[in-house]
């Protein structure tokens with residue numbers, strides 16, 4: 001029999017306001033095993049904890065029940081208190097009489113009755129508790145960052161700076177992400193490349209960082225501290241360590257009409273290409289969909305001109321297996337497709353473009369060498385209409401748009417409008433908005449400058465339709481403040497397209513058993529208190545893959561994710577959770593039911609030899625649980641038809657004792 | 665809001681099935697509307713006026729007969745508010761008080777071309793039967 005102490009907390013009036021705490025302590029005195037039962041204003045305070053320690057010493061207690069707030073708040077506190085007084089921390093049970101009782105009831109008698117029942121259940125459980133000792137697992141001191149945009153770059157640099165090796169896996173031929181495609185950046189208008197490329201160089205030169213570009217993660221096994229990851233390096237048909245990035249091959253390649261994705265298809269590249277001048281790694285890649293040699297075995301020009309001898313048409317995809325202690329997801333975002341917004345004539349006119357296309361049109365390394373020219377006829381546009389919230393805040397049509405605000409478009413539209421007026425004062429610029437959302441340091445001032453100093457016409461209203469007519473775009477719009485319908489003859493229409501997570505994020509989340517919201521943004525472990533951790537231990541989040549973000553926010557989150565990773569990698573060993581599943585070999589019939597339901601892949605089967613009473617031996621297939629992988633969810637214990645599977649700390653007998661205590 | 669206006673508002677909302685609280689005042693309906701200049705109250709105004717029980721002016725407006733029932737506003741509204749259904753509901757408020765429709769069943773066929781949505785046909789018949 002256990003010797004149990006019960007401690008009922010008032011939590012000020014949080015609990016005592018609706019629960020008669022004295023009555024609860026009194027009622028629980030008579031429960032089996034209870035030696036002492038008392039109440040106190042704040043059990044979690046130093047003096048409250050001392051009270052528990054003193055009682056343990058005085059009454060030689062072996063088990064503790066604290067009737068207080070949710071175990072999510074103070075279970076660790078009271079476990080530590082018990083441990084410091086010499087009791088195994090797993091001999092402590094919390095009866096949640098706040099969140100599940102006082103906060104949800106108004107009536108004192110009802111609240112008190114329920115608190116007593118909850119306390120009885122906890123006492124019944126402690127009577128069956130046994131001391132548990134958590135296991136330990138080693139930590140592989142290397143981190144993996146998936147995605148090499150500004151988020152992944154910053155996270156990798158910070159982790160490497162603390163002395164840990166980091167690998168970046170980037171699916172494109174170069175790191176840099178969307179920021180590499182931007183021209184200037186709000187709110188300071190510094191050139192994106194000028195602030196990004198030094199970081200890309202840092203990554204390339206850092207001997208702690210390896211870049212796997214043109215690569216993907218194809219398999220993830222293991223658990224926090226011990227992930228086994230398979231990386232597929234796509235064949236680029238160029239030997240990475242030999243290519244000098246001189247570009248001789250690009251000049252000679254006869255396949256010159258390949259749509260250039262870096263400029264969003266607004267100009268062409270060759271079949272062998274380097275996405276942009278500062279690409280990292282600066283290595284050529286052959287696009288197998290267009291290369292003549294790879295398609296029909298004819299050509300081979302690039303191999304002839306390459307002085308370094310880097311071209312290898314026989315290269316195959318390579319699979320690399322590596323161990324990591326922590327994984328950071330930094331897969332970023334993309335603008336949504338505009339195909340479904342036909343009212344804006346995106347697919348009918350080349351002069352209706354997205355904002356990201358506008359960035360390329362104004363970038364010195366873009367298709368027009370930085371001159372703002374219409375894609376259709378190369379003329380300078382004199383009237384430009386910007387439309388905000390295209391596909392954002394769109395609740396009616398899930399297959400078209402997104403319900404959320406994309407957060408960055410108000411600011412980049414103000415930037416585009418301001419820069420246009422600055423460079424081309426003869427241009428009329430209209431911005432149609434529903435709301436202008438510019439919270440952030442120096443953000444609203446930035447937007448006001450566009451209006452007050454640069455004379456951008458901000459109109460509260462929406463564009464309803466765009467009709468190409470001759471070389472004009474007829475824009476029909478509403479001005480809600482003037483209560484007028486407007487008709488503008490525009491030369492260029494720019495759509496601030498909503499953004500969405502990368503399409504590869506969903507399958508990646510499945511590999512990582514990391515959770516996502518309905519929009520496919522990765523979910524954080526707690527929206528306020530754990531914003532850079534995923535609920536899956538050892539998996540962290542950085543950048544726009546977690547939600548729409550601008551660069552300042554992305555970089556802060558990237559640094560925060562890095563510091564969490566460093567905290568993890570700095571440990572030599574991780575303490576596990578002892579409340580894991582275990583199977584009774586004598587009862588297990590090897591049916592595989594548990595393996596099928598385990599979301600973490602913690603269960604395996606072994607053939608085991610059993611000695612029978614008649615001295616013969618029998619080989620049987622039995623389940624065994626890897627305690628380091630098991631998260632203690634208990635799914636297997638429910639699935640097991642023979643009752644062989646049980647959980648330490650939450651045994652079926654303990655749960656049933658609680659139920660009995662409640663139903664008595 | 666007077667109790668009369670409140671009753672009227674509830675009736676219009678029930679008849680149309682529209683929830684005006686979903687409107688985020690973006691004005692895309694009015695930006696889209698081909699009959700905008702002929703309606704003294706524009707689609708987005710229908711939404712907020714009905715929400716505020718300000719329905720008398722709508723009943724007395726010519727605009728309810730100028731609306732083409734093209735449903736462009738319904739199609740384009742990002743929040744699924746369906747302003748045209750409010751226009752239709754206000755129109756019904758007038759027509760139901762007038763008693764029967766002026767058009768006879770025999771006259772209907774001449775108006776059909778197989779392409780128009782059914783609700784558009786019905787509301788068009790009501791308007792042009794005056």
Ligand SMILES: Cc1cc2nc3c(=O)[nH]c(=O)nc-3n(C[C@H](O)[C@H](O)[C@H](O)COP(=O)(O)OP(=O)(O)OC[C@H]3O[C@@H](n4cnc5c(N)ncnc54)[C@H](O)[C@@H]3O)c2cc1C
Nearest residue numbers: 147149150151171177178185186332333504543544550551
């Ligand atoms: C038009 C426009 C203008 C903008 N202007 C500004 C501005 O002026 N100022 C500002 O602060 N912000 C601006 N932004 C926002 C800025 O682009 C983002 O904040 C920033 O790019 C987010 O960085 P990220 O690394 O999270 O995502 P990304 O830049 O999208 O990087 C993600 C990277 O991960 C890679 N990746 C994706 N999936 C995988 C996978 N499964 N495996 C491996 N790699 C993968 C991608 O190829 C990419 O390289 C603008 C955005 C747009 C669209």
Ligand code: SF4
Nearest residue numbers: 253291292293299302
């Ligand atoms: S072999 Fe392919 S990539 Fe090389 S030059 Fe010819 S077409 Fe271009």
Ligand code: SF4
Nearest residue numbers: 389392405406409410
């Ligand atoms: S940031 Fe501005 S433009 Fe973008 S969706 Fe939000 S409100 Fe619309």
Ligand code: SF4
Nearest residue numbers: 697731732734735737
């Ligand atoms: S249905 Fe009526 S209100 Fe709506 S867009 Fe058409 S004409 Fe305008």
Ligand code: SF4
Nearest residue numbers: 687688690691693741
């Ligand atoms: S389009 Fe919809 S959300 Fe926008 S103003 Fe009209 S009714 Fe309101």
